[in-house]
Amino acid sequence: MEESHGKWGMVIDLDRCNGCQACVTACSLENNIPATGYDNASYGRGMHWMRIIRTWEGEYPDIKANFQPVMCQQCGRAPCEPVCPVFATQHSQAEEINLQVYNRCIGTRYCANNCPYTARVFNWFDWEHPEPMNYYLNPDVTVRGRGVMEKCTFCVQRIRRGEETAKAQGRGVQDGEVQPACAQVCPTNAIVFGDFSDPESRVSQLASTQRSARLEESLGTQPRVVYLQSLL
Amino acid sequence: MSESAHETAAHLALFDEVDHAADAIVRLREIGIYERDLEVISGLPFSHKILGRPEKRTYVPLVGVFGALVGFATGAAFNFGTPLLYPMRVGGQALLPIPPGLLIMFEATMLGLLVFSFVGVLIENGFPFFRRKEYHPDIANGKIAIVFHCLPHQESLAYAAMRQLGAEKVSRAETIVL
Amino acid sequence: MAVEAKHLALHHSDGEENLREQLMFDPKPRKEMNAMVMEAMQTADLKYWTVVAILAGLVATCLLGAWGYMIVVGMGVAGINRPVFWGLFISNFVFWIGISHAGTFVSAILRVFKAEFRRPFTRAAELMTTFGLAAGATYPLIHLGRVWTFYYMIPAPNQRGLWPNFHSPLEWDLVAITTYLLGSTMYLFLPLIPDLAMARDNSTGWRYQLYRFLALGWRGTETEWRHLTTAIKIFAWTIIPVMFSVHTIVSWDFAVSMTPGWHSTIFGPFFIAGAVFSGVSAVAMVLFIIRISMVNMDYFIRAEHFDGLGKLVLIFSFVWAYFYFNEFMVEWYGGEAAHHNVMDFITKGPNAWLWYVMLICNIVIPWLTLWSGKVRRTPWMMFVIGVVINIGMYIERVVIVPITLSRGRFPFDWGEYTPRVEILISIGSLSLFLLLYALASRVIPLIPVWEVQEGQEAHSLKKIGKTEVPSVIDVE
Incomplete structure (x- = not known):
């Protein structure tokens, strides 16, 4: 199988994840994700770009909860990309991640159907950001209107800022300098973000351990998110 | 004479x-x-x-074949020409893929054949x-x-x-x- | 050795009475047939206008009203959600594109094979193609999240500096449906020209002006006929592969994806079989309605035509069942969990009753009834069977789109789907189809008179030994 050599990637240690949902909250604040309320969210219209898949193992009282944060896996061969008729989702050559261009999206929702990870969410309405949440809107991120698709971007605004800062200072981006919101807030440091093309980076080191695996790897999507499987 | x-x-x-x-x-x-x-x-x-x-001579099939060629060329230009103007990579597929190209060229060929045959009937008959x-x-x-x-x-x-x-x-x- | 020469459509080959049951052996002078068709077009009673008014009201409220509301408020007024991103809109799209296959199948394939029973109803079937496409082609628009930007898909130079993505099955859809819509409209129009000239020569007032304009100055000279019949042949041959490609591409919307339950190589032929199956039975329904609601139509549309269509429907029921079993068998045998989850949900989930109704409608009822010549030759029975089959085929599309999508690869993201505004819009587009058809039936000569007369000229009795048998000569 052809291995894609990309740059940015993520390692999530499932042994460390305790399902606290801090990453989901941070992601929502960073990326101007509206809250849709109980009824909408339970009908499958929550807008979270990431979710914590919780599974139970065993029978009560000998029971254990497993948590797995899942967001867009930034596939190297992304199934969502070729099916879009208007190139609204396509591959960024610089960062080697999947971009979603809101202004170009016409809302066919085909990308979401073809995503094996159900990572995409759709703006069913013009969601509101009620006061005081409108004061918290991130100026670096577009606020999306109704009828467009969206998904995790690996906080591309932070990647670009990190790269530009480094460029202005005449150096390369250092390992750990760029952090998406989820990795930044993770209290157990379960989420690590970094550069896979650098074999010395933390993500490369972690991904080379025996615990590393990717979601639905057999589909050939070449995900850019590596999970360290739970041994506990 | x-x-x-x-x-x-x-x-x-x-x-x-x-x-x-x-x-x-x-x-x-x-x-x-x-x-x-x-x-x-x-x-x-x-x-x-x-x-x-x-037997009366009719050029409708000839016009149709010409239309098919025009359609084929248009389809080929769509599939193998326009992506070069603004290259976009999707899903790890080739920039100029052949199987979808065959589809587009097939449809364009058929459309050209049909439209030109129809127009051929009109022109040959002097309609309207x-x-x-x-x-x-x-x-x-x-x-x-x-x-x-x-x-x-x-x-x-x-x-x-x-x-x-x-x-x-x-x-x-x-x-x-x- | 006994040589039995028997005409295909003939039920009992003896007896003058039985022979006259066939349109081709019951000729009338051309003038009389013209007058009958003109009278059928010009008769519109109060009942007709009431139906038209109701349909127009339904189109205005259910289609335009509900769609407008959805555009203003957002896609959320429909029942689709995550993970069921496609719902009844796409089911309807597939259904109407399927209905549109009827016209081409009946008209082009039967024309190419010179099946004589096609003659009186080719036009009625071709109209179904055009209006079925009109109803179906609205759905890709209705279903867009931002319909006001639909033109991003059109391959034309623009200030965005971007061309559409020809890798996308939706772009193939656009190209294929455009081809099919334009092609089938021209294919409807070409054989219509001589009939429009006939209507021009037999009408006055606004109708004369309209037909004069539409007939384009047709007279019927040898050259005109030569060009026209040549073009009709080209169209009949060309539109068949186009028809096959259109529904194959519609099936590829699903089959090229990675979604469990969709990713199947048999979807192309399976969808075509289903489309022709529902389309041809819909032709029988439309012929029944035409026959009971329009004057003089019982002369042109006869038991033999329902008989022929019934045989086609039965054959396509076999074909559909065969493909469906194929698809089912392979997925059932394969052990992939994601596929099994989908199959279990379809056959055992809360909506499993839909699946059983589908099997009854598409397999049990046609197989139990259509083998009987008596059933096939009874128009109202063919109508009822047509309704049943189209319900079954509609359910098939519902099972394929929203129900399959409910079970993705991750059980955590499984969902349920309840249609909301989709129901109104579905009623609206059904009304649009019926309204367009009802209006066209009073403007367009529904019977291709020249083709019927051509057929009647070609049929004769041939003496073989001690008896006369019906025979058909090739006049072309």
């Missing part, structure tokens, strides 16, 4: 039966009327063999045509008309022949606004 009758006024003979019309064509030819000065108008597509006439032309409204109701041009000395011979073969009407062709 043969005399041309085409400039003279047209005559129209109306028949009930295609057999009589076919016989009438033979008689008109015997009188000395050229094939090109004859025309059969009918409400049914009688083949040239039934009427005993030379809304001015006066020799016609009789009964043709659409099952009559068969022979429209012919002849020189003045052939006229009476032709009229007699037509009547003898059962033409229900033979006269100077009326022109009707179509």
